[in-house]
Amino acid sequence: MWIYDVRTLAFLKVNESAIRVYGFSEKEFLSMTVLDIRPSEDVGRFLQSWKHPHQSTAEKWWHVGRDGRPFPVSITSWKVSFEGHEAEIVLARRLVEVSPYRHCKKSSTN
DSSP states (O other): OEEEETTTOBEEEEOHHHHHHHOOOHHHHHTOBGGGGSOHHHHHHHHHHHHSOOOEEEEEEEEEOTTSOEEEEEEEEEEEEETTEEEEEEEEEEOOOOOTTTTOOOOOOO
C-alpha cells in the first residue's frame, strides 16, 4: 500500500508490504513517482486514466519491481488528503499467474 501526490505523482508514504514486494527501500520509493514502477508501455495508459480521476476498484495493471521484471497487480485506490497533499491511497495486490500446466508432474521411466 502507498500514498502518492496526485499532482506530482510522487510517492508520499509506502508500507512494509510494498517495500518487500517491489524490492525498493522506503528512501528509494520516496524519491520516485508512480510512473517509475510501471513498464514503459503502460505509462501512456496510466496517464490517460489519471487525467480522468475516479475511485478505482480492482483495476488490473502491470508494475515493475527493483529487479526490472514486470508482474501483474490489481489496484484499488481512494482519494485522500495527506499531510496537505491532494493524494490517493493505493492498495496494490500482486496477482499470481497460474500456469495451466502447474498440476502436471513429470514422470520418469528410466
